[in-house]
Amino acid sequence: MTDDRGALRADCARCTGLCCVALPFTASADFAVDKAAGEPCRNLLADFGCGIHAELRDRGYPGCTVFDCFGAGQQTSAHTFAGRDWRREPGIAREMFDVFGVLRQLHELRWYVAEALAREAAAPVHEDLRADRAELARLADAGPDELRSVDVPAVRARIDQRLTRVSELVRSSVPGRRRDHRGADLIGARLRRADLRGARLRGAYLIAADLRGADLAAADLIGADLRDADLRGADLAESLFLTQPQVAAAKGDAATRIPAALDRPAHWTA
Known part of the structure; x- marks a missing residue:
């Protein structure tokens, strides 16, 4: 296929x-300023490139990078x-x-x-x-x-x-009990080294969750909010429906495993 x-x-x-x-942008931790829909960003160049592309995170625009x-x-x-x-x-x-x-x-x-x-x-x-x-x-x-x-x-x-x-x-290919956390509030949850194989995490709020060393093989992550989730050492290589924005919004390191179709974010630690 x-x-x-x-x-x-x-x-x-x-x-x-x-x-x-x-x-639209709203001034927040993700964007340095407010910007209405239809209004060009102040950093947009004449050739449609970004004038601060290499410095987006340092200049207060991490939202653009995800x-x-x-x-x-x-x-x-x-x-x-x-x-x-x-x-x-x-x-x-x-x-x-x-x-x-x-x-x-x-x-x-x-x-x-x-x-x-x-x-x-x-x-x-x-x-x-x-x-x-x-x-x-x-x-x-x-x-x-x-x-x-x-x-x-x-x-x-x-x-x-x-x-x-x-x-x-x-x-269903994962043996044993599979956790069902669909839409769950797991903000800041302590899930270090958790066995989340085959878990249903659709739409779950995993903001700032500690997922260091967790195993998420075959876990359904469609729509899961991974902003600032700590994925250092976690295994997401075979996770289901993980996207680039989700990975980019999280924290990871060289030991974090992600699907081959995704790129390792530049801001992740070595």
Whole structure:
């Protein structure tokens, strides 16, 4: 089975800085200033690059380093709008920003479907997943008008049913008791060296949780909040539905194991 997640990675060189203008910022620990949706970030350059890219964390913009559009930025800029941009044509700005928002969600779903198709344990639903992959690809290639009319919650709900089944199939391969922490408040939880193999952690709040040395093989992490979670020495290599933004928001080190499809964050300790 071909894993097409490589095409669902941000390529900022082919984007017109959409995340730096379309999205709002709120002054906080993640962003140094307030910025309204549709207002260009003060650090956005004329060529759509970031003027402080190498210093984002030091300059108070760690939130920028954990954002990932799953390739929606270049899809919007280079494909849907064929190289047109909101600066030269202000009249299409709102349309571009709306399309970017839709594509970002569709591409995230494409990421999950691609991972599910790469899981042998999910073979019983692979046929349905291939149909989902084809439909999501068709929508992503659609024109601006169709994209703006996509009922994203309905698409997400339909595919989530399939992903839930994938989770059940993958987690069932783990023997013994599997913890169910779906949506649980585990903020600051002491889970050092915890056996979380096959755990259901969908939507769990793991902010600042101590997960040092924990085993999360086959754990379902879709939507889990890992901001400032301590993953030093943890094993997430075979965890399910883990994404780059989740990894980037956490703390890790050289001993932290992550899925091969993800990049090790530059700010993690050696």
